[in-house]
Amino acid sequence: MIFSKPLLDRCISCGYCLPACPTYAMTGEEASSPRGRISLMRALETGQLPEDDETLAEQASFCLGCRACEPVCPAGVEYGNLLEQWRDHQWRGRRRPLRARLLMAAVERPWLLRVPGLVRRHARTAASASGPSLMLGCAERALFPRVSRAARKLVPGLAAPSRQGCCGALHAHNGDSAAGRRMAKELGEVLPGTIVTTSGGCAAHLAAHLGRPRVRELSEFLVETDVLPSGPLLVDGRPARVALQDSCHLRNGLGVWRQPRELIRAVAEYVELPSAATCCGAAGTYSILRPLESAKILAVKIDEIEAAGVDYVVAVNPGCLRQLRSGLRKRGSAVRAVHLAELLELAAKQARRSC
Numbered sequence: 001m002i003f004s005k006p007l008l009d010r011c012i013s014c015g016y017c018l019p020a021c022p023t024y025a026m027t028g029e030e031a032s033s034p035r036g037r038i039s040l041m042r043a044l045e046t047g048q049l050p051e052d053d054e055t056l057a058e059q060a061s062f063c064l065g066c067r068a069c070e071p072v073c074p075a076g077v078e079y080g081n082l083l084e085q086w087r088d089h090q091w092r093g094r095r096r097p098l099r100a101r102l103l104m105a106a107v108e109r110p111w112l113l114r115v116p117g118l119v120r121r122h123a124r125t126a127a128s129a130s131g132p133s134l135m136l137g138c139a140e141r142a143l144f145p146r147v148s149r150a151a152r153k154l155v156p157g158l159a160a161p162s163r164q165g166c167c168g169a170l171h172a173h174n175g176d177s178a179a180g181r182r183m184a185k186e187l188g189e190v191l192p193g194t195i196v197t198t199s200g201g202c203a204a205h206l207a208a209h210l211g212r213p214r215v216r217e218l219s220e221f222l223v224e225t226d227v228l229p230s231g232p233l234l235v236d237g238r239p240a241r242v243a244l245q246d247s248c249h250l251r252n253g254l255g256v257w258r259q260p261r262e263l264i265r266a267v268a269e270y271v272e273l274p275s276a277a278t279c280c281g282a283a284g285t286y287s288i289l290r291p292l293e294s295a296k297i298l299a300v301k302i303d304e305i306e307a308a309g310v311d312y313v314v315a316v317n318p319g320c321l322r323q324l325r326s327g328l329r330k331r332g333s334a335v336r337a338v339h340l341a342e343l344l345e346l347a348a349k350q351a352r353r354s355c
């Protein structure tokens with residue numbers, strides 16, 4: 001058995017998911033839609049298609065794993081789980097793309113994750129026995145150390161011990177669910193209370209393995225604990241115009257999308273992008289494994305951001321932040337991509353200065 005039968009049987013082939021799927025929008029081909037991919041999974045399960053079938057390999061890789069097909073599905077198909085099971089089989093051993101293997105090997109070594117902290121100052125405190133702790137993330141602590149520092153300024157009570165590993169989402173999404181589960185459990189032991197994360201993708205993965213009550217993405221934590229952001233954030237003496245790019249797994253997996261908007265509205269003029277809820281093409285390792293398709297998706301997003309006349313575009317996931325910054329930089333855009341924690345801290349800093 002490759003797939004869990006009850007999960008695979010749940011799809012009723014109604015097709016309601018097709019309009020929500022970005023890869024179906026790109027090709028118009030059934031095989032690139034959620035329903036088409038589930039048919040491929042069934043053909044693989046029953047042996048109708050051989051394991052080395054080219055369409056199977058192509059579609060397992062072409063799918064963004066954005067889970068936009070889940071909230072619109074009347075049958076409650078857990079597509080994200082099915083994709084993990086599919087890639088566990090499809091990307092076993094050396095069939096897993098080399099770049100994914102290298103990244104996975106790097107984040108499996110907690111000592112290696114601590115190295116960036118020696119040069120780039122991410123937040124760092126002693127561990128907490130039972131209070132909320134900030135997850136530092138593997139990519140985020142290396143690429144965007146300012147994000148964890150901003151999060152701690154917003155919530156000074158958050159512990160941020162540097163002896164914490166990767167949550168395992170990278171493994172789960174790239175064909176090694178067992179390691180993904182194990183790493184989530186290990187992180188849960190190192191951070192024993194509520195885990196607060198600034199990464200929507202990690203939040204969804206951790207919630208699946210540690211239980212939803214243990215895990216809070218930063219925006220929901222701030223809203224639930226009534227941390228009111230200070231502001232307003234001004235640009236040239238007027239309220240900043242700010243757009244948001246949703247995190248796919250945060251929105252589609254955990255249903256969190258109101259909270260970041262609420263927080264932005266508290267400090268700035270919020271501008272909804274037409275495709276805010278649609279994947280930006282970062283999709284974990286997708287921008288590395290499928291750069292052409294990722295760039296196509298991103299180009300549409302950057303057009304929208306430019307047309308919206310905003311000062312900032314906010315991300316709630318490090319992969320999206322990297323993707324948006326890279327797209328805006330290549331376009332020579334004046335719009336700044338920031339993490340929500342950075343935006344709120346920027347607003348608070350302005351408020352402190354004006355006092």
Ligand code: SF4
Binds near residue numbers: 012015075076
């Ligand atoms: S995944 Fe859901 S929405 Fe899509 S065809 Fe199957 S049952 Fe319908």
Ligand code: SF4
Binds near residue numbers: 070
């Ligand atoms: S995860 Fe995203 S890209 Fe993949 S089938 Fe679902 S909607 Fe389409």
